[in-house]
Amino acid sequence: MKITDIKTYLVEAHRRNWVFIEVETDEGVTGVGEATIEPFERTMVTLIEDYKRTVIGKDPSAIEYLWEDRYRGQFLRSDLLVNVALSAIEIACWDIKGKVLGVPCYELFGGPCRETVPFYGNYWFMKTRMGSTSVGEYAESAARAVENGFRALKWSPFGYVAHSMTPEQEHVTMECVRRVREAVGPDVHLMVDAHGRFDLPQAKRLAQRFEEFDLYFME
Structure with a gap:
């Protein structure tokens, strides 16, 4: 089996674009990354x-060889974009190998570790925006998400704040988390995401203030 082509798909997904690839082979088996x-x-x-030019004609089942050959065959080995691109090709090759062998990929990695995977709700608040709507609307959205079956919710309660917060902005953030916690009760995991916008002192200060709301984690 040989790689014959790699197709890329740029998919619009609200505030970002997703990039998917499809590795094609001469035997008609394809893999997605x-x-x-x-x-x-x-x-x-x-x-x-x-990268497509360098892997066409190669065996997609020789996954370790493909990675090492491409990774070590370039100067900027630790570049983030390079690693993401190679990872996509690797994922697609694992997909191909699983299809050829007739097994899911997790069987190739040693078998399943669990039968179920917990998940959390994200974008459950899409109709609201901090700064243009009230914290009460966040609480209402959270309550609806729990009614729909979610037992864990993550969101960014910081609005359009970047780098540092004024006392008023911090108060609004704390009030938002407080109202959401009150709306969902103590048995729902809550997580907040700062998107890397704060320095360490500010992040520690916020984390300490969040303690009273029993957050599952702060990202």
Whole structure:
């Protein structure tokens, strides 16, 4: 079996674009991988096109060889974009191998570790935006999400704040988390995501203030 082509798909997904690839073979078996990394989606598409020329004709089942050959065959080995592109090709090759062998990929990695996987709700608040709507609307959205079966919710209660917060902004953030906790009760996991916008002192201060709301984690 040989790789004959790699197709890329740029998919619009609200505030970002997803990048998927499909590795094709001469035996008609295809594999799917993902190479999403915002905000460099178009750069990633170009990078994968460059890699395509170097892997066509190679055996997709020789996954370790393909990775080492491409990774060590370039100068900037630790570049993030390079690693994401190679990972997408690797994922697609594992998909191909699983299809050829007639088993799911987890069987190739040693078998299942669990029968169920817990999940959390994200974008359950899409109709609300901090700064343009009230914290009460966040609480209402959270309650609806729990009614729909979610037992864990993650969101960013920081609005459009970047780097540092005024006392008023911090108060609104704490009130938002407080209202959401009150709306969902003590048995629902809550997580907040700062998207890397704060320095360490500010992040520690916020984490300490969040303790009273029993957050599952702060990202």
